[in-house]
Amino acid sequence: MGKSRRVSMAVIRRLPKYYRYLEELLEKDITRISSKELSRLTGFTASQIRQDLNNFGGFGQQGYGYNVEELRNALGKILGLDRKYYTIIVGAGNIGQAIANYKGFQDEGFEVLALFDKNPKLIGLKIRDIEIKDVDSLEEFIAENEVDIGVICTPKEYSQDTADRLVKAGVKAIWNFAPNDIKVPEDVVVENVHLSESLFTLSYLLKCYSEQE
Amino acid sequence: MGKSRRVSMAVIRRLPKYYRYLEELLEKDITRISSKELSRLTGFTASQIRQDLNNFGGFGQQGYGYNVEELRNALGKILGLDRKYYTIIVGAGNIGQAIANYKGFQDEGFEVLALFDKNPKLIGLKIRDIEIKDVDSLEEFIAENEVDIGVICTPKEYSQDTADRLVKAGVKAIWNFAPNDIKVPEDVVVENVHLSESLFTLSYLLKCYSEQE
DNA sequence: TAGATTGTTAATCGATTAACAATC
DNA sequence: TAGATTGTTAATCGATTAACAATC
Numbered sequence: 058m059g060k061s062r063r064v065s066m067a068v069i070r071r072l073p074k075y076y077r078y079l080e081e082l083l084e085k086d087i088t089r090i091s092s093k094e095l096s097r098l099t100g101f102t103a104s105q106i107r108q109d110l111n112n113f114g115g116f117g118q119q120g121y122g123y124n125v126e127e128l129r130n131a132l133g134k135i136l137g138l139d140r141k142y143y144t145i146i147v148g149a150g151n152i153g154q155a156i157a158n159y160k161g162f163q164d165e166g167f168e169v170l171a172l173f174d175k176n177p178k179l180i181g182l183k184i185r186d187i188e189i190k191d192v193d194s195l196e197e198f199i200a201e202n203e204v205d206i207g208v209i210c211t212p213k214e215y216s217q218d219t220a221d222r223l224v225k226a227g228v229k230a231i232w233n234f235a236p237n238d239i240k241v242p243e244d245v246v247v248e249n250v251h252l253s254e255s256l257f258t259l260s261y262l263l264k265c266y267s268e269q270e
Numbered sequence: 271m272g273k274s275r276r277v278s279m280a281v282i283r284r285l286p287k288y289y290r291y292l293e294e295l296l297e298k299d300i301t302r303i304s305s306k307e308l309s310r311l312t313g314f315t316a317s318q319i320r321q322d323l324n325n326f327g328g329f330g331q332q333g334y335g336y337n338v339e340e341l342r343n344a345l346g347k348i349l350g351l352d353r354k355y356y357t358i359i360v361g362a363g364n365i366g367q368a369i370a371n372y373k374g375f376q377d378e379g380f381e382v383l384a385l386f387d388k389n390p391k392l393i394g395l396k397i398r399d400i401e402i403k404d405v406d407s408l409e410e411f412i413a414e415n416e417v418d419i420g421v422i423c424t425p426k427e428y429s430q431d432t433a434d435r436l437v438k439a440g441v442k443a444i445w446n447f448a449p450n451d452i453k454v455p456e457d458v459v460v461e462n463v464h465l466s467e468s469l470f471t472l473s474y475l476l477k478c479y480s481e482q483e
Numbered sequence: 484t485a486g487a488t489t490g491t492t493a494a495t496c497g498a499t500t501a502a503c504a505a506t507c
Numbered sequence: 508t509a510g511a512t513t514g515t516t517a518a519t520c521g522a523t524t525a526a527c528a529a530t531c
Contacts, residue, residue: 067498069474073467077450091512103512104500111514119513120507136470137477151371155364161449161466167473206472230476232469236374237290246479248472250465253374254286256445257349259419259461260380261282263443264350266459280522304488316488317524324490332489333531 064112071109072136074099079129091122141166144206144232145198147219149174149182149189152234153210157184170202199226206230213237220247277325284322285349287312292342304335354379356416357445360432361423362387362395362402365447369421370397383415412439419443426450433460 078098082090092103099106110116110128113135117123133139146153149172156162157169172184173192182189190198198204207223209216209231216235223231224245231247233239241247291311295303305316312319323329323341326348330336346352359366362385369375370382385397386405395402403411411417420436422429422444429448436444437458444460446452454460 065498070467070471072474073464073470076470077467081450093512102500104502105498107512107514108499115514117513118507119505120511122512135474137473138470142473151368155368156465158364159465162469165466165469167469205476229479230472232472237294244479246472246475248468248475250463250468251286252369252372252463253378254283254290255461255463256375256378256380257286257289257351258283259443259445259459260350260355261285261348262459262461263418266442266457278522306488315524317526318522320488320490321523328490330489331531332529333487335488 068109068112071099071101071105072132075106075109076129076132076136076138079125079132082125083129088125089122090125090128092117094122138165141168142205143203144169144208145195145204146172146208146210147174147192147195147223148172148210148212148215148235149176149179149184150210150212153208154184156208156210156234157187167206170204171198173198195222196226199223199228204228206232208232208234209239210234281322281325284312284314284318285345288319288322289342289345289349289351292338292345295338296342301338302335303338303341305330307335351378354381355418357382357419357421358408358411358417359385359421359423360387360405360408360436361385361425361428361448362389362392362397363423363425366421366423367397369423369447370400380419383417384411386411408435409439412436412441417441419445421445421447422452423447 075095078095079090092106095106096103101109107117114131116128116131144167146157146169149157153172153174157172163169169187172187172189173195174180174189175192179189180191204226205228207219207228207230209219209223211219213235216233216237217239220231220233220239220241224241229245231239231241231245233247233249234252236251236253238249239247288308291308292303305319308319309316320330327344329341329344357380359370359382362370366385366387370385376382382400385400385402386408387393387402388405392402393404417439418441420441420443422432422436424432426448429446429450430452433444433446433452433454437454442458444452444454444458446460446462447465449464449466451462452460
């Protein structure tokens, strides 16, 4: 049923933000919202919001706006949050452990099944009740468990090798925290979190602002 | 000397990636590179790369390309990486500790002076040799130390209050890991790392790919 | 010199904004 | 009904790509 033209990445990256604000509104027991009000919250223009949403369907009603709960649910479905995802984390260092510890993802349906590391001092330890396993058993684990998402938290030297192993074992989605890019086949999706790029952007902006004075 | 028209955010966000690949080339002792080769590495078009760089000056040479070291240094200067930054981290939970532990930032000139938390069990502990202090002493610390960047790693309930306090104390740049947006005055720059938005984008993309089959 | 590759201008493409008829 | 606000089309704006003269 893929009737629609492909939705642009610019739109897609705004969806989670809409979803987040709708969750917030729902918590405050607000039942309806107009694109104008949503514009004030998100900083996007009302026109853009209506355009974005209409990529996926007409969720609103003239003269009324949008029902918060309906729109939240619709966006959740669009984002694929209406199901559970099983994840594993490769690299049980600082970032790997921090992600395993973070409960927010669990609440949204992303469950961490296991951590993997090659450091014998870490293997066998538990983060919450998630075991750190020997990375040598990675393929075996994936073969025996449904793994939807592989999270790469290794140093950059191992990120490509880890990606290759995950892909070969059948993982179709990778969340990459290693500070370099990885190559994967076309049917595998990668989302990068390049923290240093984010930090460098901040330092650029800070420089610009201080020069203005 | 602000001669140039303002550079678009799209360009700015590509600069750290150029910088990263140039560092990599330098490590491999490669001395020159053309926009065409850089295109192969980064995935951006050669035309775009030349356009991007020419926002800041003519770093290349016809028939030759770019000198890797020169361009790396030029980009480092543009990004503001030719100086040291003093940072503090507010919120010494999983993510706060992970960032404090990560040595990569230190190597690029970002030094963590202190962590702050309100949990008495954490106050007094050290991450590497960085002390976790009582968040009540935040203002005092900023008054007595040069703090360029404040990193917010608190739960979402405290992010706005933390931002307000940092801003009031004179901090001009905020790196925000809390899963919500914060409001700051115009002369303060904020860079968000919204991990759940990143994860939701991944789940959207995974859904799209699997539906195609 | 001939070949390569830049810097830059012009052309294209896509995304955002504006406008408004439809309608709740 | 009158007012509000959507969905959608058209207009604008900005970013990317193509092309090529300049020149190392």
